[in-house]
Amino acid sequence: MVKTSELTIAAIFAALTGIAAQFQMPVEIVPISLQTLFVLCAGGILGKKGGLSMIIYLFIGLIGVPVFAGSKGGVGVIMGPTGGYLIGFIFAAYVVGILIEKKKNILISMIIGTFVIYIFGVPWLCFFVGTVKKAFLVGMLPFIPGDLIKSFGACLITKEVRKYYSLE
């Protein structure tokens, strides 16, 4: 039986990620947003349940609530070029959660989580832009500096929030 508070916090984090996705700067195909920062925080704060909250996030986006970057929602977004990143969120939050629960270094866990997002996002993007090289150039390289900063931010936020709420 899952604890009730874990369920409600997973739900609330799904909603928060949706709101964070609206704060964004559009760059080429993949928008830079606070979305990934919340994905990492979900893993960092909720542990493995972060994966659940990302599944809920994708689901509410899927049924048309505008929770994806640029106030978009619906099946079309997941089928679109950035869909792989969205699916990567589930695994990223889960991986970060596992690492954090095993008391690994928070910053390194966050960076690993960021790369998990790429592992799903870039091959999916390949499918749309044609070549692997182009997918790397459009969908990964320009975002690495930003994502490293976001990993750092997620690490700081997780540490702060942990003072008020811990996994136990």
Place this chain on the structure above:
Amino acid sequence: MIRYTMYIRKKSVLHSTDPRVKIILSLFLFTICIIFNDPLYIGSIFFSLLIFLRISGKIEIKKILSFLKPMLPFVIMIMLLWIILGSDKGNIIYQIWKLKIRDLNIKMAVAMGFRVLAMILSTFLLLMTTEQRDLVLALVKMKLPYEYGLTIAIALRYVPTLASLAVSITDAQKARGLELEKGNIIEKVKKYIPILVPLIVKSIKLAQELAIAIETRAFGKPNRTFYRDLKFKFRDIMFLFAAIVFFSLCIYLRIKGYGYLNI
């Protein structure tokens, strides 16, 4: 003002149909879009879906198209990719430098464009005519564990609430002298921390209070009953039957080799 739901309140046949039937119908239509790849077939599926939504759902076509509009860049991209990188079969109808435009690829591009639009439209059929809470209820009735149904419902309910919470926290910090626009990238990111930490902490507290409230209402006890319940009416069963017949007919046509271009 952002709209948080796609539901459009109307009184129509489609609106009063059982959401479970609509979920199945949407899945059928989604599959039909995948199995055919002849532009003629997919195009007619797309237009008949539009007309079906207009007549049985009473939703204005203008409204449907306005929801489809954000997907247009993506559809155009797919079409261009098919025209440029499609197969080597078919006759060349136009050639610019090394770029050969073939008639078969254009046909496929049109088919793919309509396929994406028709797939999205088949989900609209469900989402524009079903309230979110009915959708979650239908999923629970279709054996989704109740806890997860509830989690989805809470997430849906709290998106607008947390959005306004985020705005008020941002305003409160700005009133205390926080300047979000100034500084280099790292400074800008650091400036989000005084907004995000209170937002997350406040949200977690909200969630914990909510959990207590839910538990006081005997959450997790077996044999739950529902205040709003779903029951199949005779019309729903007929509708489901018609959908199954239509779906099997499409599968039959496809197996016979209709509606598929071999490329």
